[in-house]
Amino acid sequence: MDFEQLQKQVDFIHEIDKVKYIQRKTRLFNSDRTENDAEHSWHLALMALVLSGHSNEAIDLFKVIKMLLIHDLVEIDAGDIFLYDTATSHTNTIAELAAARRIFGLLPQNQAEELILIWEEFEAGETAESKFARAMDRFEPLLQNRSNNGGTWKEFNVPYDKVIEKKGIIKKGSDFIWKYAKKLIDNSLEEGMLKR
Numbered sequence: 001m002d003f004e005q006l007q008k009q010v011d012f013i014h015e016i017d018k019v020k021y022i023q024r025k026t027r028l029f030n031s032d033r034t035e036n037d038a039e040h041s042w043h044l045a046l047m048a049l050v051l052s053g054h055s056n057e058a059i060d061l062f063k064v065i066k067m068l069l070i071h072d073l074v075e076i077d078a079g080d081i082f083l084y085d086t087a088t089s090h091t092n093t094i095a096e097l098a099a100a101r102r103i104f105g106l107l108p109q110n111q112a113e114e115l116i117l118i119w120e121e122f123e124a125g126e127t128a129e130s131k132f133a134r135a136m137d138r139f140e141p142l143l144q145n146r147s148n149n150g151g152t153w154k155e156f157n158v159p160y161d162k163v164i165e166k167k168g169i170i171k172k173g174s175d176f177i178w179k180y181a182k183k184l185i186d187n188s189l190e191e192g193m194l195k196r
Contacts, residue, residue, distance in 0.1 A: 044136045044137060048068055
């Protein structure tokens, strides 16, 4: 590897610092402060490390962690779309793919190609690794909303059925975590954090 390739890697490192400025709607646990994408990705990677034993299938944990650390980097260009947004589709694949190609394209070609493939695998959600990574991505905000007395569910009047629909993806990665998550959602309804 030469200095030109190293410079590309450093340019990428500079660029991805911008993910720290992408604010999400969900708040940190027991907090009024919203989470940024960097905090979210870090938290998911650690969740995967701790919870990987609950995956429905055998997984390559390192690959899952890579997915979770890079999955939201595209939001530097494409922005964050709230999961329960009723005006804008959460599936923004064209803009996100262009962002993935630009951002990962800053790296040397072999690294760029690897990260684009990993990002696309996460988005497709068909492999054991992507199913588990996506389960973590849906589980963390659920825990945050519970810790904040309903959080964004209350703030945006998200109904119980919509939460079940959006969080049901957890089951594809972990039946066991889904049973736990479903119980939390049901408790949230009973406790008035969610409405029908």
